[in-house]
Amino acid sequence: DELRSIVQNMPKAELHIHIEGSLEPELIFALAQRNGISLPYASVEDLRAAYAFTDLQSFLDIYYAGASVLLTEQDFYDMTAAYLARAHADHVRHAEIFFDPQTHTARGVPFETVINGIWRACQEGPISASLIMCFLRHLSEEEALATLDEALPYRDKLLGVGLDSSEVGHPPEKFARVFERARQLGLRLVAHAGEEGPPSYIESALDVLKVERIDHGVRTLDSPELTERLAREGMALTVCPLSNIKLRVFDVMGSHNLRQLLDAGLAATVNSDDPAYFGGYLNDNFIAAFEALPLDAGHARQLARNSFSASFLDPERKRAFL
Numbered sequence: 001d002e003l004r005s006i007v008q009n010m011p012k013a014e015l016h017i018h019i020e021g022s023l024e025p026e027l028i029f030a031l032a033q034r035n036g037i038s039l040p041y042a043s044v045e046d047l048r049a050a051y052a053f054t055d056l057q058s059f060l061d062i063y064y065a066g067a068s069v070l071l072t073e074q075d076f077y078d079m080t081a082a083y084l085a086r087a088h089a090d091h092v093r094h095a096e097i098f099f100d101p102q103t104h105t106a107r108g109v110p111f112e113t114v115i116n117g118i119w120r121a122c123q124e125g126p127i128s129a130s131l132i133m134c135f136l137r138h139l140s141e142e143e144a145l146a147t148l149d150e151a152l153p154y155r156d157k158l159l160g161v162g163l164d165s166s167e168v169g170h171p172p173e174k175f176a177r178v179f180e181r182a183r184q185l186g187l188r189l190v191a192h193a194g195e196e197g198p199p200s201y202i203e204s205a206l207d208v209l210k211v212e213r214i215d216h217g218v219r220t221l222d223s224p225e226l227t228e229r230l231a232r233e234g235m236a237l238t239v240c241p242l243s244n245i246k247l248r249v250f251d252v253m254g255s256h257n258l259r260q261l262l263d264a265g266l267a268a269t270v271n272s273d274d275p276a277y278f279g280g281y282l283n284d285n286f287i288a289a290f291e292a293l294p295l296d297a298g299h300a301r302q303l304a305r306n307s308f309s310a311s312f313l314d315p316e317r318k319r320a321f322l
């Protein structure tokens with residue numbers, strides 16, 4: 001219908017996409033074969049059948065296993081090129097892409113292999129794209145600091161740093177020093193907070209890490225004080241509807257709080273998170289949310305506008321999209 005075509009055709013930015021989460025089962029099998037790796041799954045269908053998650057950790061276990069087929073610079077290039085082509089088809093004009101170097105360096109894949117492959121695809125891709133290096137919060141701050149050191153020769157290829165992986169039990173303040181160091185380097189700062197974790201994690205991401213966007217942040221509404229603060233500060237939230245359903249942050253899409261976030265005056269955006277694992281790319285996320293929730297064309301345009309406003313594009317390029 002008409003709303004569907006508005007959603008599909010409107011230009012948008014994607015601000016919360018883990019590139020390793022764009023690795024489709026077909027590409028996992030193709031890369032395993034190319035690299036002589038044997039997988040504990042008989043077929044693409046068998047692998048896809050394992051995508052039945054009960055919470056964030058049950059997803060992360062499979063997501064890290066899937067990423068283990070990535071070995072060469074060409075592998076990282078092919079994965080990234082496939083995402084950019086798919087995002088282009090969804091009328092994504094600009095993407096700020098997360099990658100998890102520690103998932104690969106821990107397996108012996110050199111940092112330079114990871115970043116060179118992803119970066120080259122971004123340079124050659126059909127849309128504007130920048131890179132945000134995430135630290136894995138289940139690992140130590142010392143390991144995050146070592147990763148930031150490894151990234152220094154590639155500083156000009158990074159837009160910013162983020163914080164992902166297992167949230168509960170790993171509060172933002174665990175990474176105070178590495179975020180301070182990244183800030184001194186002029187990197188932009190974001191962190192996952194308030195996906196499964198409490199509003200206090202959102203507060204410490206802002207007050208201790210000094211992040212400029214909150215990834216997920218759907219639990220903001222648990223705290224009226226925090227809600228009022230984020231609205232006042234114009235702090236953006238990168239919301240991922242299909243992810244939240246697959247990881248049981250909400251029971252069903254009809255109980256997702258996207259409409260309430262917008263009504264509270266929060267700068268929410270819609271994003272795909274890990275599209276190969278959660279059942280859809282950016283437009284699929286819009287459509288699933290808009291089918292289940294009382295959202296209209298005005299909300300769609302607001303969300304698209306928010307995606308560019310909340311981006312880290314320089315002011316002139318941002319203005320051209322608004």
Ligand code: ES4
Pocket residue numbers: 018021056063164165166192195243273274
């Ligand atoms: C992630 Cl959905 C989600 N949450 C936290 N960390 C992640 N890494 C990849 N997807």
Ligand code: ZN
Pocket residue numbers: 016018164192215273
């Ligand atoms: Zn995420």
